[in-house]
Amino acid sequence: MNKISIIIPIYNVEQYLPQCLDSIINQTYKNLEIILINDGSTDNSGKICDNYAKVDNRIHVFHKKNEGVSSARNLGLEKCTGDFIGFVDPDDFIELNMYELLYNEQQKTNADIVWCNYYNYFSNEHYNIVNIFNENKLYKLPFAINKLGIDLFINKYYEHSHLWSKLYKKSIFDNIKFPYKKTLEDLSIFLPTLMKANIICVIPQALYYYRNNRINSLINLSNKQTINIEAIETYIIFSLDYAYYFPNYPYKNILLFNSYKNAFDICMKKNCYTLYQKILIYQLKKLLLTTLPLNIKYRILKRYILFLLRTLLRRFL
Incomplete structure (x- = not known):
């Protein structure tokens, strides 16, 4: 069973972090490496990370000075040892079978990237699905060959370039780094990662809960x-x-x-x-x-x- 490295950049999210981490450590797919990058938090986020590491040996915590989410993710890429990589934001949470489903699709298709739908989450009573994909579909062949297909693919989906709704082969991130101290870092690496893939698999299941009600999130700023x-x-x-x-x-x-x-x-x-x-x-x-x-x-x-x-x-x- 291949190892999946999950990279989580963390900064001042003590209110949401336990829910996020609980949804990860209780995944039905067990062979995980959970990498927590505490990016100079000034609240109790760092202590929460250390406490979770004491009870789950799959968790590895790295504390660093605050340099932004891109720097934190780059450190996570340096430290990870898994065969596959997933990203989760610390104020979000995921379905307990998210990585099992993504991994199973990868094994069936040998996809370099597996991509799912997600929820916009406002509260336990208020959340809605973002229905990007209506069915399982494969985008095959090197994109340099299948230009028309990937051209249409990019035109349709680049506004949903989020890292966290995907499972990547680790090799996709060879020689790719997030831009230092920049926002919209997902979009910055969207094309470079796609252009390194030979097969992309998309599935209709919504497996990720993206929190929309956090006042201090980058999107709301x-x-x-x-x-x-x-x-x-x-x-x-x-x-x-x-x-x-x-x-x-x-x-x-x-x-x-x-x-x-x-x-x-x-x-x-x-x-x-x-x-x-x-x-x-x-x-x-x-x-x-x-x-x-x-x-x-x-x-x-x-x-x-x-x-x-x-x-x-x-x-x-």
Whole structure:
């Protein structure tokens, strides 16, 4: 029986952590390595981790200074020894048979990634299924060969790029790291991980409970400027990656143009050019090095120039 390493980055979640850990240690699939990365918590989260490690020898706790969820996950990848990898966020919880079902599908199909549905969880009385997949389905062959299939796959599912609804072969993360001190880290590694897979299996069962009612979660802080800046950068990078992996598909032009368009629209609405200029200029330089058609580059640069002029006018009028 293969070992599954479950990586959990932890920061100030003492209220939710016991429920999360209970749902993992009581999994029907028993050959687990549970890696808890305490990312400099200032509440009792670290003590909770240590207490659970005393009663379950599958748990390995690592305490580190606070550097963000990406740094914690990268440390988890360095420490894990399993054949497969799963991710769980510390304020969420999972069905007790989640990893048994995902693993069984992997064994049937030899999939590099097995992907399930999940629940948006608000309370015990209020939660709803996010129905991404309606049936079992395989996406086969290297994506470089089966471009049309994976192109449609990415277009349909990239907004559900969450790490925690998947089981990965460990080899998928060879030479892949999460971006340091960035949010939306799931989307940042979405394309690189998919492009290393030969088979992806999707199943309709909802096995993960994503908690939507945590006030201090990163998602609920998304209206802050720092989160918006990183979101803009991540979506532009994703679009540039898409253009790199699929140079012959027209959709890449639409995706990239819309990413820049939305970035400039957000900047103009918030009137915060100085906060965004470094990211936008850096990404625009990357854009000019791509093989995109000149008319697409022109449309994006034109929008940037208009945005810049409006910003300057606001300052002097």
